[in-house]
């Protein structure tokens with residue numbers, strides 16, 4: 067893991083106040099929405115499964131803020147954070163988690179498939195590794211058409227052990243595609259420590275050389291570090307320099323999914339990582355750069371209000387109607403497979 | 406009008422669509438510089454260049470995944486999976502990703518792509534390079550599934566598949582690549598979801614697909630000459646969408662139906678069609694619905710064994726004759 071910045075003097079101010087506030091806001095938005103999703107689950111209002119990114123907010127925020135409008139992102143079932151970070155309203159996300167008619171996909175996809183193409187959120191994928199090749203295809207389209215957008219693909223440490231990861235990395239490298247692969251290494255694949263099932267210490271970065279890529283491991287809990295790394299990778303991709311593979315060290319504060327109490331974690335591990343809570347780190351950072359408490363308090367209050375309002379709207383929303391059951395199986399809008 | 410092989414029809418169909426629409430791109434293993442292992446894509450690389458006709462690594466998941474990502478974002482990719490048996494190594498895309506994205510996202514995601522593949526037996530390649538996997542594809546909501554039996558259908562249905570807004574699995578029969586047929590000049594565009602009555606008849610309906618179509622036609626000729634049984638032969642062509650009306654209309658006239666299927670018996674495509682006939686045309690029937698299929702075994706390699714196991718002209722003649730004379 068890269069070193070934790072300790073003082074204002076050790077940092078340069080290339081990021082600037084406006085962007086820092088954006089990074090902070092994005093992280094708090096994810097934190098509050100995810101916390102609310104958990105609370106709603108305890109109230110039996112979130113149905114099906116859900117996978118929270120509590121503790122991993124800096125990765126989603128750092129990349130999303132570095133993206134340009136028109137850039138595309140692909141993520142996993144642990145994708146609420148990446149969906150919110152691109153500007154999808156909290157209500158749309160919570161509505162889908164609660165499987166209501168106001169959800170992003172009106173309950174047809176569920177928490178693991180959040181998609182909002184108008185925000186560049188090209189889907190959340192629940193089959194491990196499936197979306198890495200798909201992200202290659204989106205990047206291939208940009209290359210073929212001469213478009214300047216870059217595609218980002220987020221996935222977990224466990225995903226580096228499935229074939230599609232390796233197929234996609236090689237494919238992207240050979241075709242020099244404008245795609246950024248971002249591994250969120252939260253130390254666990256489901257309930258198993260990643261170190262117990264992986265031949266190398268850094269599951270993504272230590273494989274980069276196999277595809278002719280630079281080895282990059284960063285502190286995924288520091289949004290500044292993530293943002294700077296992302297900016298560099300986007301610049302390279304936009305200049306035709308091909309793909310990047312970035313491993314972000316982070317940790318999830320809750321269990322793998324809503325059903326998991328995470329008893330398998332060694333004592334003290336969660337507490338140690340909570341010392342390095344990305345939001346705590348970022349509040350200190352804002353202070354170091356002289357950003358006033360009132361600006362921070364205003365963002366906090368703002369987000370709380372938005373999440374509260376979204377919650378109420380979701381509770382008030384009806385269930386999805388039966389008439390959407392058979393829509394959009396085929397492009398004609400219906401499901402007819404015979405005459 | 407010109408005589409063309411089924412193999413050359415593939416290249417002509419792809420070329421027709423690539424020339425028409427610059428968003429059509431083509432990728433697969435050995436498809437570009439080498440012109441494909443079955444030589445069905447010769448000349449495309451030379452005509453359309455390295456940006457549109459691309460060789461890939463041996464990465465079936467990357468091929469279909471990339472095709473999907475490109476289709477979602479505006480291209481119209483044609484992806485080749487060399488042997489249909491290899492669907493098993495990229496089945497996530499065929500079963501989970503490509504067909505379900507539109508539904509799961511409440512209509513946001515589009516996926517207009519074509520997966521071409523070499524399907525079927527006859528090459529003596531054994532159990533992992535000879536299968537007929539049309540039934541693997543037919544069972545998946547969201548896909549369209551097409552299997553042409555003649556050169557002109559290859560071009561017309563391929564064009565329809567490329568222009569279709571839904572994902573289409575396009576099954577080319579390896580044993581038909583060398584067969585020839587008359588093909589008109591100029592653009593050819595057919596329609597998915599349309600069966601074709603290739604031989605009208607009044608005594609029994611035989612429905613068939615791909616390589617089984619010429620066998621059904623030969624069997625019908627022999628049944629007529631040798632046994633005085635006049636069979637109507639229908640080339641189903643498109644499993645999804647399925648033209649049930651043409652089939653039901655024929656059964657209403659002939660009162661008997663036989664399917665000739667290369668896929669192994671269990672859950673073969675004919676089972677679905679026969680169940681539709683049983684549900685909707687039971688009182689039209691004067692005899693049992695009979696499926697003539699490959700048995701439920703892996704395919705052997707040896708020529709005499711393989712020949713013995715697929716539905717043959719003799720077997721079709723025998724089953725139809727015995728059923729109608731019973």
Ligand SMILES: Cc1ncc(C[n+]2csc(CCOP(=O)(O)OP(=O)(O)O)c2C)c(N)n1
Nearest residue numbers: 144192193194222223224225252254255256
């Ligand atoms: C192909 C496949 N195998 C197994 C699973 C079940 N599964 C869901 S999440 C998961 C762990 C993934 O770990 P990682 O990639 O580290 O992501 P994280 O959950 O930590 O974000 C597994 C094994 C799956 N969804 N898909």
Ligand SMILES: [Mg+2]
Nearest residue numbers: 222223254255
């Ligand atoms: Mg993990």
